[in-house]
Amino acid sequence: MRLRSVIDPDDAVQEASGSVPPDDSGADTDTDIEAGPARRWPRVLAGVLVVALIAAGGAFFVAGRQLRDTPATANRALTDSAVTTQVAGDVTNALGKVFSYGPGDTAATKASAQRLLAGKALQQYAALFGQVEKQAADQKLTLTTHVVRAGVTRLTGDSAHLLVFLDQVYERKGKAASTAAAQLSVTAQLREGHWTIVEIKAR
Template sequence: MIESLIKRVPTAVLAAVAVLATVLALWSGAATYQLRTDGAAANHALTDVAGTEAVIDGVTEAVETVFSYEYRDTARTREAARELLVGAAVEQYEALFAEVERRAPERRTVLSTAVRSVGVVELRDDRATVLVFVDQQILQGDGTHTSGASQLEISVVHDDGSWRIDGITVL
């Protein structure tokens, strides 16, 4: 009788382990499916390499264009901004750029902005949030040269085939 009990115990233990492993596998599969269908996996910033690169390229070009100007031709920068900005960013930029257009000619200001680093924080379908680190050089007609760095949080939307800025926050 003891021998038959000893023979059954390993079988019972193996069966219990198999049942436990099956339950864990089912639970893990269900949790993975839920992550993929919920918001957590909808962020493609790390999984969509081509999409992330497109956002980085679009934001780099837009930031360098919109935040660089030459006092003799601020209209060119304003026109470019009309192509690269949408939504709330248009109002933000218009308020800022009105002051630039007023002061730049008298001071003969040239502003050059270079994007040094871009990090895509979130990429979801046609929207993205990006951190941008820029260096800015300001040259004025009196020979004054100033340089500095800024950090921006930029929100962009994919619109009409390109990424356009729809929100700017200076950090």
Template sequence: MTATQTAPETEPAATGESGPEPRAPRWRTAALATALTALLLGGGAFFHGAHQLRTTPSARNQALTDTAATTRVGGDVGEGLARIFSYTPTSADAAERNAGTVLAGRAARQYADLFAQVRTSLVEQRLTLSTQAVRTGVIELDGDGARLLVFLDQVSRRDKGAATTAAAQLTVTARYQDDRWVITDIETR
């Protein structure tokens, strides 16, 4: 062999051992880490969003989710208002007794003041008032407290005169106590 000639290339001998595993390209590792981070952040965001939905005031408002409780508070309050705002010259004492079981707090004081004024004209003018709750809407129901919008129809008659019909709209606050709903505040609208 001459100096200008080179030795023929030979293949490496097969030894039965493989060389080091080829490493994954860096971009694959980076993509995997990025995808994993995005999944974790996305999952955390969805978890936070679900928590926010469960803790909003509207989610806690049982008037939107508990039909039986909504019906119960509406019925108790509507019936209570009809009982305390329906009276005749001979049933004034019964109306006041009903108020003692239906009303509490500010509503009881409001009714006592109002009924003291009505009582004198009730007998003198032979005034009869009949009240019926025609529509009761529960605005908010949260545990043992509720706010309602109540529409009343009232028919009044003086002595033997013609009946006069009037409508009333009230915002009522009620509290659940002793296995019944008690009215704690009444506002006219």
């Protein structure tokens, strides 16, 4: 009688060939060793990016402050239309009054100058007005000044600089009137809510 073998043929083949099934117990360990640095790299990269963004933000902030502090942006004539309009209006009104007179009303012109001019402008005006009074009386001269345009070139705080174009009409008794154009550089200061002319220069 033949005995039936209880040995699995596959096991017999493995034993005969001396091959042993691979041991998978160490595979995860190697993978963890290799994956450790790989997992750290994204963290390092993220840290570098944060530092770079902070540095860039600081640079943009400094650049922005420099742009805001430039003379161009400090000039309110470019941004404050209400005050610019007020300056031009006050200066136009003042020039029309102090540079207009007739043979019999020079006193009114002088009073206007005392109220609308100050500083160097008033000193210069007072030094010349004696000659104006005499000329107006002797020649029966009437001078009428019209401001054609007054442009505010710079406005900072309580100080303003303007470029003014005006026409002056001279009339002598018995003669035809004549017109002359003039161009002035004017400096004005804000005093008690009104802009007062403190310097006038002919251009």
